[in-house]
Structures are given as structure tokens and as C-alpha cells.
Amino acid sequence: MSMLQHSDNDALARCVHCGALAVGPCAECHSPVCGDCCVLTEGGSRTWAICVTCEKRSGRSLRSGWMTVIGWIAIPILLLLGAVVLLSRMVAH
Ligand SMILES: [Zn+2]
Numbered sequence: 231m232s233m234l235q236h237s238d239n240d241a242l243a244r245c246v247h248c249g250a251l252a253v254g255p256c257a258e259c260h261s262p263v264c265g266d267c268c269v270l271t272e273g274g275s276r277t278w279a280i281c282v283t284c285e286k287r288s289g290r291s292l293r294s295g296w297m298t299v300i301g302w303i304a305i306p307i308l309l310l311l312g313a314v315v316l317l318s319r320m321v322a323h
Pocket residue numbers: 245246247248249250263264265266267
């Protein structure tokens with residue numbers, strides 16, 4: 231009986247992080263995760279459960295998002311500086 235019980239447990243999905251019984255798949259990578267290795271994240275009106283790996287990845291993408299914002303600010307400033315340099319040269323001539 232204990233052998234049967236064991237095989238039944240093996241058929242169930244295991245957490246990819248710690249090997250505990252998974253509660254459900256990650257919303258991002260669909261790998262089975264347990265309650266301890268997933269974080270709840272809010273995407274619009276729905277609440278998602280994502281694994282800790284995807285949580286780290288989304289944190290990284292958030293940082294690159296900030297880099298994009300900085301780029302969007304820096305590019306017009308550089309263009310403006312270039313225009314100022316061109317204008318000053320035209321005035322000097
Ligand atoms: Zn786990």
C-alpha cells in the first residue's frame with residue numbers, strides 16, 4: 231500500500247525549485263512550483279502565480295525598462311546638444 235502511495239505521489243507534479251509537491255504551474259514558464267517557491271503578481275485585473283526564477287527575470291526586465299526610459303530622455307538631449315553645436319558653428323562663421 232505504501233508502495234502504491236509512493237507511485238501516486240510521483241505521478242503528481244513536483245516543484246522545480248525544491249522538489250516539494252507543486253500547487254500549480256508558473257504563469258510565465260509553466261513549470262510546476264510549490265507554494266513556497268512562487269510569488270503572486272498582479273497583471274491587470276488578474277492575479278498570477280509566478281515562480282521565483284520568473285520573478286527575478288521580471289525584476290531584470292523592469293531595470294532594462296528603466297534603461298529604456300533613460301535612453302528616451304538622453305537621446306533628445308544629445309540631439310539638442312548637437313543642434314546647439316551646429317548653430318554655434320553657423321553663428322561663428
Ligand atoms: Zn518549491
